[in-house]
Amino acid sequence: MVVTITAASGALALWPIGEAVTLSERQGDPQRGAYLARAGGCIACHSDAASGRPALTGGAPIETGFGHFVPPNLTQDETVGIGAWSVKDFARAIRQGIAPDGRPYYPAFPYAFYADLSDQDIADLWAAFQTVAPQQAAPGAHDIAFPFNLRFGLKLWRAAYAKAPATAPDTDRSEMWNQGRWLVNGLAHCGACHTDRNLFGGRDVTHPLAGNDDLPDGGKAPAITASALQEAGWSVSDLAFALKSGVSLDGDTFGGGMGEVVRDGTAWLSAQDRRAMALYLLDQDGPVSEETTE
């Protein structure tokens, strides 16, 4: 009898009720979070070593046709940084591109690529950012031209162009291919530069990674579709090594911003993740239609 009751209460104790673990209850792993912050370009974009300011106190300005965007301070400072944020604010900012005060972010922040991050990913990132000491230094403010300075216009932009990334696992493919796809199409946001944009800065999702001749600073990002890469002669190991070293097939080294992507981003990834990205890039699925990107 006692045994039965004990067993029953044990089962009762384990019987799950209500919702799954909420974001604020979830235990984050700061090391994994720091890794994701590298892979996602948080550190590269929100730091500007040349300015002499400490890491993550805000990035170098990005000049675009719409204005001058400044990646803000992401340290734990309560006024200029994110020290006063809750984990929910953080999750909404990253996955939905909405600031704690409810205003939409400009798409210079590539939040659309982060929409598929899991609660665990967010918790890990949150834990990593908690370790960044508060720093008052700030990089200055945006300077956006009319009418783009009116943020309500961004609601229309979001409706038209803020598509979720094509990262859902394909069970017919290998785990490595899926990991590469998750990185390339999502977190590492290759398409932010390598996919062309229209007049309104919306990405041409029917031609993903087909190259962009009109980067914010006037540069160009080449096509990195599977066919373009194969035609140029890239192999998986060449490409994986390029993501570590910045060395191209002909012995030239990357420039135009890709050097920074490697130096502050992909060079820090595990060899396996770089290989996964290369594997996926050389064997991508076909162009994504409008319907399937929802």
Next chain:
Amino acid sequence: MTIRKLMLGGAMTAVLAVGAWAHSGATGVVKERMEAMKSMGAAVKALKPMMSGEAAYDVEAVRKAAREIAAQSGDNMTALFPDGSDDAPSEVLPTVWTDRERFEYLADALEQAALGLEQAADNGLHAGQSGMMGGQSGMMGQGGMMGGQSGMMGQGGMMGQSGMMGGQAGMMSADHIGQMPADGAFIMMTQVCSACHDRFREKDD
């Protein structure tokens, strides 16, 4: 003869007419530095398969390529970018003159890295033994993401300063770089190339 052939013929004649524009079409100091860059590219191309483990490692070849790069960096490189030398088909950005200090810093950093690689040639490769440490953190031999708790938030750790060519301060000397595995030194060097290309070059193609 089709119109296409006629036009092609015309184009060929035009090309032949400007004999001085053979090769890349560059002349003077622009041509000189394009050739210097090309020869450094060739040295990197020769090193790459050895550094990625795809070709047999040859200590002497590594030293030789490193020396070639070192000889064309530092002051020898910056001297090839005198004021106003941006004639077509140069791919130089005006920042090379407006941000001269940084350009000179990177040219010197390249020299130190290339001299460091020459010294590191004897150390052989790190890759392969590294497993999960394949990233930059492994190459730097310090606690990045797999290291101690402090790695993550400390300078040079995962969330910290971007490292070697971050600020103006703290350039690593050739002697320090020479202690690294050769592939680590190589990547350090190629990332200096990229850092410079990021800021000072705009590719035409």
